[in-house]
Amino acid sequence: MTTIIRFISGTVLTILLLATxxxxxxxxxxxxxxxxxxxxxxxxxxxxxxxxxxxxEIAGFAVSIAQGNTIDYKxxxxxxNIETQRAFNNQTVINIASxxxxxxxxxxxxxxxxxxxxxxxxxxxxxxxxxxNLENPDAVIRVRHLVxxxxxxxDDQSTYLQANYFVxxxxxxSTTGANILTSPLGLEVMNPVPLExxxxxxxxxxxxxxxxxxxxxxxxxxxxxxxxxxxxLMGFVIESATEEDFASYVATHILSPLQMNxxxxxxxxxxxxxxAIPYLDKNTPLPFYGNHGYxxxxxYTTNDDLANYLLDMTKGIKGQSxxxxxxxxxxxxxxxxxxxxxxxxxxxxxxxxxxxxxxNSWVHxxxxxxxxxxxxxxTDGSSGFFVIANMDATFxxxxxxxxxxxxLIKEGVQEYLHNx
Numbered sequence: 348m349t350t351i352i353r354f355i356s357g358t359v360l361t362i363l364l365l366a367t368x369x370x371x372x373x374x375x376x377x378x379x380x381x382x383x384x385x386x387x388x389x390x391x392x393x394x395x396x397x398x399x400x401x402x403x404e405i406a407g408f409a410v411s412i413a414q415g416n417t418i419d420y421k422x423x424x425x426x427x428n429i430e431t432q433r434a435f436n437n438q439t440v441i442n443i444a445s446x447x448x449x450x451x452x453x454x455x456x457x458x459x460x461x462x463x464x465x466x467x468x469x470x471x472x473x474x475x476x477x478x479x480n481l482e483n484p485d486a487v488i489r490v491r492h493l494v495x496x497x498x499x500x501x502d503d504q505s506t507y508l509q510a511n512y513f514v515x516x517x518x519x520x521s522t523t524g525a526n527i528l529t530s531p532l533g534l535e536v537m538n539p540v541p542l543e544x545x546x547x548x549x550x551x552x553x554x555x556x557x558x559x560x561x562x563x564x565x566x567x568x569x570x571x572x573x574x575x576x577x578x579x580l581m582g583f584v585i586e587s588a589t590e591e592d593f594a595s596y597v598a599t600h601i602l603s604p605l606q607m608n609x610x611x612x613x614x615x616x617x618x619x620x621x622x623a624i625p626y627l628d629k630n631t632p633l634p635f636y637g638n639h640g641y642x643x644x645x646x647y648t649t650n651d652d653l654a655n656y657l658l659d660m661t662k663g664i665k666g667q668s669x670x671x672x673x674x675x676x677x678x679x680x681x682x683x684x685x686x687x688x689x690x691x692x693x694x695x696x697x698x699x700x701x702x703x704x705x706x707n708s709w710v711h712x713x714x715x716x717x718x719x720x721x722x723x724x725x726t727d728g729s730s731g732f733f734v735i736a737n738m739d740a741t742f743x744x745x746x747x748x749x750x751x752x753x754x755l756i757k758e759g760v761q762e763y764l765h766n767x
Contacts, residue, residue: 381395381402382395383395383761383762384762385762385766386759386762386763386766387767389763391763392420392760392763393422395759396422396756399424399752399755399756403748404629405425406426406427406429406435406623406624406737406738407423407425407426407434407736408423408424408425408736408738408752409423409424409439409441409650409734409736410422410424410732410760411650411657412732412760413657413661413724413730413731414729414730415729416658416661416667417658418654418658419767420763421650423435423437423650427441427621427622427623427737428623428632429626429629430632435623436650437649437650437651438609438650439650440617440621440623440647440648441622441647441649441737442645442646442715442718443646443647443720443735444713444714444715444718444719444720445713445715445720446646446711446712446713446721446722446733446735447644447646447713448643448701448713449711449722450597450601450612451582451585451642452494452680452701452702453601453671453700454585454597454601455490455581455585455700456671456676456677457600457671457672457676458588458596460673461589464490464588466489466490466491466494466679467490467491468489469487469489470493471487473584475587476547476550476551478550478580480500480562481559481561481562482499482564482565483499483562483564483566486499486565486567487567488567489567492568493577493578493580494581494684494701495571495684495685495700495701496572496573497567497571497572497685498574499562499566499567500562500574500576500577500580501572502573502574502576503556503560503561505560507575508533509534509535511545511575511638511639512528512534512637512716513537513637513638513639514529514534514537514636515634515635515636516536516537516538519634520536522632522634524627524631525633527627527631527633528633528636528716534636539614539615539638539639542586542593542641543583545579545640546579546580546640549576550580570689571685571691575643575644576640576643578640578642579640581642582640582642593642597612598612600671601671604671605652605655607648608652609649609651609652610649610652610653611646612642612645614637614638614641617647622635622647623718623737624717625715625717625737626738627716627717627739627742627745628739632717633717636716644713648735657731657732660677660724660731661724661730661731663677664677664709664726664727664728667728679699680700681699681704681726683696683698683699683704684697684698684699684700685698690703695710707726707727708723708724708725709723709724709725709726710724714740714749715741717738717739718735718736718737718739719738719740720734720735720736721753722734723757730764732764734753734757736749738752
């Protein structure tokens with residue numbers, strides 16, 4: 348009998364506490380919602396999306412659409428920095444949060460193609476340490492369980508934020524946004540620690556975060572529980588099997604072949620001059636930050652670069668790309684891996700390698716402090732699109748605001764695709 352664990356959305360566990368600042372709009376003016384009806388041309392779509400940026404509580408965003416075998420649309424709106432009025436553009440760098448997990452999926456497919464392991468390989472045969480589920484010590488965790496969130500490894504909500512997130516050095520810590528991250532959220536100002544060191548705190552007996560709260564008493568493969576820590580562990584599985592730093596492995600085998608030359612998993616490589624400011628709301632910028640467990644949510648990319656990834660995924664689904672790996676491994680990325688009923692009803696129907704199947708689309712989203720993202724690809728590869736935005740949806744007050752903005756953008760994109 349299968350069971351379901353409550354879904355926690357995005358890279359960051361939804362923050363239920365109230366911050367010391369308001370997350371409301373600048374004013375109480377009521378706007379007429381943009382109407383997507385009749386969007387036919389790129390100019391129509393851009394005009395509609397300009398209305399979205401003007402009427403909604405969002406700093407900036409970028410949209411790309413793949414249709415056929417080309418990027419049909421790629422445009423940015425609003426500001427990457429409201430204070431300096433620096434426009435959000437197609438070269439603006441932004442963290443795409445949990446959409447990064449799809450790159451862990453691609454890296455997994457690549458490592459499988461290279462013969463390092465299979466989906467059925469037990470992870471303890473690949474790691475330098477033994478992972479034991481303290482709630483079910485006999486459980487055998489395999490690669491497929493990590494990439495489908497069914498491993499029995501879970502995020503401890505009481506420690507996840509403070510243990511994983513950190514504020515970068517040399518940030519202005521006198522701002523309201525900085526104060527929110529350091530108190531009440533408890534983030535430290537520091538450099539990133541190595542992935543192995545971060546995970547050791549969870550999985551070694553002398554680790555500060557080691558304990559039963561990192562696990563649930565289930566059989567691997569039978570219970571779906573969204574897990575950032577398990578995804579970080581998958582990055583380390585790849586790192587251990589290939590004997591190559593995970594960020595470097597992705598750069599070599601995924602980013603470079605796609606000519607994503609301004610993208611990285613390494614936060615220390617990001618040029619802050621072109622980095623989109625993350626916003627709690629339009630009045631509250633946040634300092635730049637990173638994740639020690641970076642594979643789960645820390646690709647830094649641009650609209651230009653991510654469009655290359657989107658296009659390759661749409662081609663790969665159709666069997667028309669071998670840029671990253673052979674046709675069989677694109678197929679593997681988007682093959683349902685779970686029995687019916689394991690993924691929660693209303694969230695998705697099934698799971699590929701991190702990708703979720705919803706209706707006739709494969710989907711992944713991401714939400715982190717001050718940033719949000721969403722990508723959809725039709726199951727037949729006929730089209731796909733994504734949105735990346737410097738808008739928060741992790742604080743509970745902001746979640747419905749982002750969902751409303753995303754819905755407006757999706758309606759515009761879908762109307763455009765319907766008419767072209």
